Amino acid sequence: MRRVCLMVAGFALVLSSQAQEVPTSTPVPLQRSISTSQQFIVYYQDKTVRARIVRKLEDIKGHWLKRLSLRDDWKAPIIVRLQTLRPPNYPRISTGVYESDSGELKIQIDIYEPSVLQSADFDIEVYAALCLEFAYRNTPLKAGKAFTKAPAWLVEGLYEDSQSGEDGLPPGLYETVIQRGPSLKLESFLKERPAMMDATSRAIFRAQAMGLLRSLLSLPNGSVSLATYLSQLPSVSITDVAPLLAAFPALEGDSTRLSKLWVLSMANVSATGRINPLTVEETHKQLTAILDVAPLPDPKKPDEKVEKGPSALPAIARTDEGRYILKQKADDLLRLEVRAHPLMRPMVAEYRAIVSDLALRPKKNVKTRLVQNGELVAAIVGKSSEVADFMNWYEASQLQTPSGTFTEALQSPLSDPPPRTDAMSRYLNDIEARGW
Secondary structure: OHHHHHHHHHHHHHHHHHHHHOOOOOOOOOOEEEOOOOOEEEEOOOHHHHHHHHHHHHHHHHHHHHHHOOOOOOOOOEEEEEOOOOOOOOOOEEEEEEEOOOOOEEEEEEEOOHHHHHOHHHHHHHHHHHHHHHHOOOOOOOOOOOOOOOOHHHHHHHHHHHHHOOOOOOHHHHHHHHHOOOOOOHHHHOOOOHHHOOHHHHHHHHHHHHHHHHHHHOOOOHHHHHHHHHHOHHHOOOOOHHHHHHOOHHHOOOOOHHHHHHHHHHHHHHHOOOOOOOOHHHHHHHHHHHOOOOOOOOOOOOOOOOOOHHHHHHHHHOOOOHHHHHHHHHHHHHHHHHHOOOOOHHHHHHHHHHHHHHHHOOOOOOHHHHHHHHHHHHHHHHHHHHHHHHHHHHHHHOOOOOOOOOHHHHHOOOOOOOOOOOHHHHHHHHHHHOOO
């Protein structure tokens, strides 16, 4: 018996010594970044990616505050987490409401695929989270309970409004909207589910949603009324027309006024800025922003240098979500091509062709095309800058006194120029006489 006790004690000593030799590892805390407004908290290991997300979040929030004429009086924080694993049957991105240990609410956006960050889905989800936080500021909301999301037309319209700006719709989309006719039924439109649509139908829905949004904002105190409607979401149905119309006193007694404004708004946003091209500098700035892409760093190769910009497109194409990203970039380049400066338009078209080719054949060698196109862009931007510098220098240093060259012409009485008799002028005069 004594020998058994000694053996048990010996085993206990060995086990205790082995337990002391094994180091205890504490879990590495997730790295985070907080936005300038302190409403957004982004969790991810890569600092560069976090910084880029934070800037984009604040840009989206700035547009949202401006369109609704709101002050930044947020109450609930919005958490953005990039997850490394995507559970089966989970969406690419989702939003939920959670309760912290102190009992305060927080809204959390979970991203299960990094490619979502470079798509419209991310912007729309952020707009939805901002609207959700605003709607429930004064209404108690318990974690785990059902909540009312912002209407699809509102968040999709806000996204399209931020992308279109003053440029209007792309010509192809404008033509498709016109072909569908001007009749817009508000009752059925509020019940649409854009997440279930194909790409073309969803683009048309966004264009119509932007038209509805701008028509409501054009009413007297439109932004205030829209904010009022948004604050009533916890107690109304987002597919019901009555609460929406009731929030806008300017529509009282005239149910057809909104339909007329909506059709007019569609025509305005479709034709706005169609003939005003961007400058070389503006085109280059937007092109740089579109092609400011980079694949996420490989955790297995932390020291490997990650390419950025156009040269990163082939690497992105070979990732799992590459086709999704390139499709978004092709759409953005098409928008830019519509209003690009004539000197820059061929280069924008070439980038769009490269992106489309990579989406179809990810392993295609486009390195030479990217280098040549980048050199052309740099040459045009550099020459344009030199011309602008010379014109500024000439105007500042060489035009000290009037030259007097045009004094006589300016002092002579104005008179109509003699009619032109060349063949082209006669042809145009004939067309004008026919009433064309």
